[in-house]
Amino acid sequence: MEIRELEYFLACCETGSFTAAARKVHLVQSAMSSAIARLERDLGVELFDRTVTPVAVTEHGEALRTAAQRVLDAVRSARDEVHAVGGRVRGTVVLGSTFSTGPLDLATVLTGLRTRHPEVVVQLRQSSAGSTGNLLAVLDGSLDIALTASNERPPDGIVLRPLIEEPLVFACRADHPLAARAAVTPSDLSAESVLRFPPGWGMRHTVDRVLGPARAATEVADYGLMARLVGAGFGTTLMPASAAGTGDGLCVVPLEAPDLTWRLSAAVSTRRRPAAATVALLDALGEAADRAAGARD
Template sequence: MELRQLEYFVAVAEERNFTRAAERVHISQSGVSAQVRQLERELGAELFDRSARVATLTVAGKAALEHARAALSAADAVRRSVDEVTGLLRGHVSVGMVVGCTVLPLFEALAAFHGAHPGVELSLTEDNSDRLVEAVRGGALDLALVGTAAPPEGVGSVTVVSEPLVAAVAPGHPLAGRGRVLLREVCAHPLVCMPAGTGLRTVFDRACADQGLRPGIALEASAAGAVADLAARGLGVAILSESMVAGHADRLTAVALRDVEDPALLALVWRDGVPAVPALLRRMRQAFGVAG
């Protein structure tokens, strides 16, 4: 018994006609008939009643049909599994990360993936979050770590970090002694921000727009460390996330924003259809401690 015999048998059963079945499997009608006859001889029973113009299943044919379909489905599953492994052995994954953001779990995941699948070529690109998301949507990137105000549409996504925005100020700044402030109080001072297109900036801009505020952005820098350093030198109030300020606690004071509820998100986004992406995504989830 061969898989092609089962394929032809299922085709005839579903088309109820040998000629249409032959067109479906792209061989001659005589070839389909011969293979089905051979299958019947091996099984010791006729599978079709050929007395009418329509090929009708016999009792034996009805009993065999479900199992034939299951066998073909299992064979397809074997092919898909092998294709996935083959892709992992010699594939390529293009990864993006938000510029100026050194996230150690990302590097740990890439290293673990490379150790498990050394034949897969990895590439890493930095850019701002908006362009990274568009690159994933368009197929230029397979997976990216981005900052965002909300899960992007049109791509797979999972949030790995969610943190509130804070205002970071140097010692001696008028806001330094305040535990919590309003957004309008922060916007009364020169600000140091990450550029438009980054997740942090998007959250901040939306919060300002909701309150009708027009903040004065004095300086912009794409790296969180640079934003923090500028603020530490007294050049403005930095808008950052809690963890970004934590590394500069000796020079900056984090002040909570009372009326900004939406957090800044760090998310993994990916496109489907790339054999190695599910395996890399599993490593990413493990490194960031995200279930799933």
């Protein structure tokens, strides 16, 4: 079994076609088919079901897929570490992010990282699965770093590096009865029609904890749309202060509950040694968080 064959195998898994996989890795289709057949002979199992289109990965293939990805990740990491000894940081970092990073300017972070380390490639992933989905992706290795807003204890194998913390606010329409208040308490919101973020989001967990779970709440997976709906009088909500903005008709009222905050952290695995490129991005995120905290002070 050769590393090159594992790369070809994963390309077939990704594309569902030997022809498309061959095109992806710049190989002729016959050579791709021969490589996969050779790998199957070596393992003594069928890795793909060729009777369907697109080709389907078999149970044995799924087992190899996970192991093959680990092997290739280790090979890339080894190459990157060798280059890092000479001060040359290179490699790919897969970063999962929440839809909002609050006061942390992610665009500036990524631009600065590219200037400092031009051979580092960051692949940014954003998912409506929220913080829970991002944490699971760090565990299974599909993300190197996840920016998460979860206030829950992370699963085993994950460590959170705190970056940003800011208060939650009550967002309502400007003519709402609570809009003129200097501050509101959670008990003031018991009768409110509160819009909620989807399950798995850190904000959803926080709002459910404060106001109790809602069986039929309107769920919105976008901070901007949430703010516009509130401004239009569709409902009210709780959100981080920086995400509320100042849209038309929107009023933001401080929440009198110091323990209710929005926290952004960088989640990394404790089971894998981070590559030099991952460390460089973590350092850049930490520096940006320090600057954001200093600006607020």
